[in-house]
C-alpha cells in the first residue's frame with residue numbers, strides 16, 4: 142500500500158499544496174493559490190484550510206488516507222512545537238500551525254522552513270538523490286540554501302543554517318532586507334535583478350525587454366531569457382553582473398564546505414541556461430583548485446514541486462530527531 146501525505150509550500154506570493162505518493166515522490170494533485178496583497182495570519186490559515194479541502198475533494202481522497210501534513214514556511218520556525226515564529230513576508234508571528242491544523246484535520250502536522258523542504262524534496266527524488274553531502278541553493282525573491290550532511294538536512298544551532306543570501310560579497314555595499322549591507326541576495330536574487338532592470342529602464346536605458354512586458358510591468362524569467370537571446374545590452378550587463386556575484390557566493394561555499402555537489406534552483410536558473418552555465422563556470426575558476434576539481438553542479442529537478450514533495454518528509458525528519466534525543470538522554 143502506498144503512503145500518501147499532503148505537502149504545503151507556503152511562499153511569500155503563493156501557497157502550493159500537493160497530494161504526494163511518498164513512495165514515488167509523484168505529486169498526484171496540486172493546487173496553487175495566491176497569498177494576495179492583504180496578508181495576515183487569519184487569511185493564510187483560511188487559505189491553507191481551503192487548499193487542503195479542495196485537494197481532498199478533487200482527488201477523491203479521504204483525510205484518513207493521509208499520513209501527515211507537512212508545511213514549509215518562509216521564516217523562522219520552531220520545528221518541535223510546530224510554531225511559525227516569524228515570517229515578515231506573510232505578516233505572521235508566533236502562529237501555532239501544528240495545533241491549528243491538527244485540530245482541523247485530525248492528522249499529524251509538521252512544520253519546516255521553505256528552503257529546508259525544497260532541499261528535502263531534491264534529496265529524496267530530485268537532483269540530489271543518491272548523494273549524501275551536497276548544498277541546494279535557490280535563487281528567488283531571496284537566496285536561500287539547504288545543507289545536506291550525511292543524508293540529513295542540517296538545521297544548525299538555531300535552526301537557521303544555510304543563510305547564504307546574507308554572506309557579504311561587497312563590504313558596505315547595497316542595503317539588504319536583513320539590515321546589513323552588501324549581502325549576496327542584494328546583488329544576485331531575482332528581486333535584485335528585477336530592481337536593477339526597472340531602475341535602468343526608469344532612467345531611460347533602452348531594452349528589448351520592454352516589448353515583452355505587459356501592463357503590470359512584471360518581469361518573468363522567460364522575458365529575461367528572450368532578451369538575452371537577442372543579445373540585449375542592458376539585460377546582458379545586469380545578468381552578467383548578478384552572475385559574477387553569485388559565482389563569488391558559490392566559490393565561497395565550495396571552499397568552505399567542500400561539497401560533492403551543488404544543486405541550483407529557482408525560476409531564473411531553470412529558465413536561463415546562459416545565466417546558469419556562466420555562473421557555475423566562473424564559480425569553478427574562482428574556487429580553490431582542489432575542492433573545485435571534484436565539484437559537480439546540477440539544476441534542481443523537481444521545479445515548483447521540490448517543496449511540496451519535501452514537506453511530506455518533515456514527519457520523518459522530526460521522528461529521527463526525537464529518536465536521537467531519546468538515545469542521547
Ligand SMILES: [Zn+2]
Nearest residue numbers: 307317319324
Ligand atoms: Zn542580508
